[in-house]
Each structure stands twice: as C-alpha cells, then as structure tokens.
Amino acid sequence: MLTPYTANSLKAELNSRGWRLTPQREQILHVFQNLPRGDHLSAEELFMLLEKRGEFISLSTIYRSVKLMSRMGILRELELAEGHKHYELNQPYQHHHHLVCVQCNRTIEFKNDSILKHSLKQTEKEGFQLIDCQLTVTAICPEAIRMGWPSTLPTNWTCTRNIALKEKQNQEEE
Amino acid sequence: MLTPYTANSLKAELNSRGWRLTPQREQILHVFQNLPRGDHLSAEELFMLLEKRGEFISLSTIYRSVKLMSRMGILRELELAEGHKHYELNQPYQHHHHLVCVQCNRTIEFKNDSILKHSLKQTEKEGFQLIDCQLTVTAICPEAIRMGWPSTLPTNWTCTRNIALKEKQNQEEE
DNA sequence: ATCTGTGCAAATAGTTTGCAGCTGG
C-alpha cells in the first residue's frame, strides 16, 4: 500500500482478512505515524517508548504486530548493522537508503530515486508487486581510511564519531 | 579490495595488521573461492561443509573468521529473509541483488550494474571507500497476489513454490 | 460461540565470549 494508513483504513484492511484492529495495534501504528522522518525503532525501543507514555504493550505483542504490519506492507523492516531489526513506516516513494561503515557501524542515510525505479522494473519483470526496496552500501569511513585501513587498523578500533555517539547515548540514559 | 585473494595475498594483508594466516582461515577462504557463483553459505552451512570434507573447524572460529573477513572486505555479508546471515566472496563488480517475497520468503537474484554506480557515487560523495552494495527489494510474489493479497490471504499461507522447496530440502536431508 | 489477540514465561536459534592451551611469525 503506497498511501499512509488511518486507523479506519487499517481496520478495514485487517478486518477484510479476518483480523482485528486492537488498541495495541492502533497505538503502534500511531507511534510510527508520528515518528520524525528518517527515524526508526527496534522492537525494544518501541516497547520502551510506549512504556514511557504509560502504555504497556508486551514485547511479544510488539514483535507479533511489527511482523504482521511488515507482511502487510505497512511497516518497513530495516536490517542495519546493529544486530537487531528496526522498523519505520513504509513509504516507498520517500525512501532513503543506507551507507554503513563496516569498521564502526556509522550509518549515513541518503536518497536516490533511481533505486526505486530499478527496483520497480525488476519487480514487474518477475510479476511481483513491490512493497519496499533498500540499498545498503557497506564501506569504510574516512576516519578508518585515515587510520590506515586496511593495513594498519588495530583489531578493536572504532571511529571517534562512534565513540562520541555512544557517550551521548549513555548520557541520555542516565 | 576488488580483486580475489590468494592464500599469499591474504597472508600478506593479515600480517600487515599483526594478524595471522592460520590453516582454518585458509580453508575457509578456499571454500568460498570454490563456491559456484551466486551461491552463499551461513556459518552453520560452512561448518557442515567443512565437516563433510573431514576438516573440523569449530563454530566459534567460523563465526570469528567470517566476521573478520567481512570487515576486511573479503567476504560479503548477506541478510536475506531467513533469520541468519549468509556469506559469499565479495566481488562488487559482479554483484547480484535480491527480490524477496514477504509472504513466503521466496528469493530471486538479479543483476543491475547501475546500482553499483549509484552506490559508488554516494560513497565517494561522503568520502567513504566502497566495500559492497546490496539492494534488497521486498515484494509480493505472483502466487500470493493470485491468492488475493492483501485482502484474502490466510494468516499462515505460504506459496506452493516454497512448500515444494521445503519438501525437496527435507528429502535431501534424509 | 468462536476464533483472534494478549501477556506471561519458557523455549529457541544464532551468535558471542571467557578461558586454557596451542601456534605462527
């Protein structure tokens, strides 16, 4: 589906398959619809965000819901280099892609409309219907190159931008 | 690195970082170099393949090796919709991409040279050095569409091609 | 009344890690 859902249209679509619009599913949709563009949540993050608002939805329900919504084409499942999946509203015509450093996992988002065009072409050729396309470019960041990659990089080096980011996250948690 | 490694060039590159070329790492490189084009292995599959040849390499070592080789740009880490990572030799100039059905996980490989061009452009713009690029198109396969997706598809439907595939795999295991 | 959805707790699966001994450079 290429247009954003309202609670009503989601309800209609779920019902047409014998499924239900529960308060939990509505809450979850709502969170994603109000997420700043380019932002994405893991199951755990979604759980905590709802918790902070006083909405308790169990982790199992979260996992079940995001999977269901992904299979319906409502959410987009991102596999970044972080060991767990992230989700965001699926809007193929506004998609961004990811450039990820294999050394430090630093991730940069970028847009490129021709990626969608190529994906659509291929999808139609095979008789499929497009839900989403994601280009993930893995690369070495300038800092790692400056550190001498590939010859002289220490085993557990991580780029300074990454360290700065982690410190910032730790501060936020406190 | 955009050219295939030999045992010697791998040794040189490892040594220059204070790392070593062990028999295990050489074996693993060897397996990937002799893998049919387009084929890829999970850690477990690599473990079993080596075991069948009488080469025992522990799973931990396998995991450590494929991660190391991925960070070096020697292997390409694929995240298909199968819940675990697959690896293949990283050859950006011969790369294929993936079209995956969200309903049944059926996966089709395709080539498209312009994807690499777009990736290179973006990578250079950010001052990164490209290791790999992967376009993953998620979509609905013709069979699921024929079954009435998105309105009338049963919850745990899986496409017949998928069922056929699983039966084939089960037979092979016996 | 039936069947889906939820929360809980337990199970799973893939992957990572601590450690003691081994080995390549």
Next chain:
DNA sequence: CCAGCTGCAAACTATTTGCACAGAT
C-alpha cells in the same frame, strides 16, 4: 617467546512459541 588464535562450554540476545484467559464479531 608472545600476541594472536583455537576449541570448548557457557553466556547472551533478539525473537518466537505454548498456553490460558480476555475480548471482538
């Protein structure tokens, strides 16, 4: 010789599942 590497077992983490009960149609 010594830092890195291996195999083992145990730990970990993200995710899934079985079950009993609640709630929607």
